[in-house]
Amino acid sequence: MAKSTYTISELANEFGVTTRTIRFYEEKGLVHPRREGQKRLYSPADRVRIKLILRGKRIGMSLRESVELIDMYDPEHNNRDQLHSLIRTVQDRRARLLRQKQDIEDMLAGLDEVQALCERGLEDQQ
Amino acid sequence: MAKSTYTISELANEFGVTTRTIRFYEEKGLVHPRREGQKRLYSPADRVRIKLILRGKRIGMSLRESVELIDMYDPEHNNRDQLHSLIRTVQDRRARLLRQKQDIEDMLAGLDEVQALCERGLEDQQ
DNA sequence: CAATACGTTTACGTTAACGTAAACTTGGTC
């Protein structure tokens, strides 16, 4: 059964970041934990937001970009113009992601080459 | 036929960066263009290095990391220890790239969902 | 009750990756 609240250090440990990082995210308005007295209490939703932000970080997105992407999910956009605009945003982001994916595949192919060269080098010495 | 030398602004235009960026890369030792008098002249090899650095940037690598990856290709590593060490480095880097690839695929799936919701929203209004 | 663990706020420091401005040289061109 999933927990319903988390302390700051629980989340910090789970995600391998410092508590300073998580407080910084709050300072920037990325999460809004409740308080129990002074202490912060994080909901599962907060936890997911942090997780998605860190996922964004891993592929080089800024915090702002990650939040922008996360916020696409909740539909405050009811009218047609907003929906059309959102679809365009989605398509732009998809194009960038596809390019990144291609970059990664190219690098992986490069690594395969390097490793093959290394292994041949080792065999030749044998 | 590919050019054999490039000026700084040719490369800047091709890659969509400023000349300042390219000079900065030189300052950091990432490229070493020849000089014709005062002016920098870039070889095809310089051009490729810059291209690979920018590819790294797109997926969130630092300049240092990009260079480290690029330098894996030239074998100044002849002895066994160096080869083994390089193989481990390759494997670490591959693991990170695979994770990034997975992250990207997850995000792409998310975007598909968002777009589907948008399109349904538009149809319902019709 | 002293120590220890965990939390808090405030605030200044740090690094990477350039941006921006000033002041200068150099090769064509009108």
Added chain:
DNA sequence: GACCAAGTTTACGTTAACGTAAACGTATTG
């Protein structure tokens, strides 16, 4: 020969994303 585009060096400025330190509250545990 004046001017312009493209290049150069030097140097200070900027932003994001935290790190680090100080100084303090609170609770539980030996």
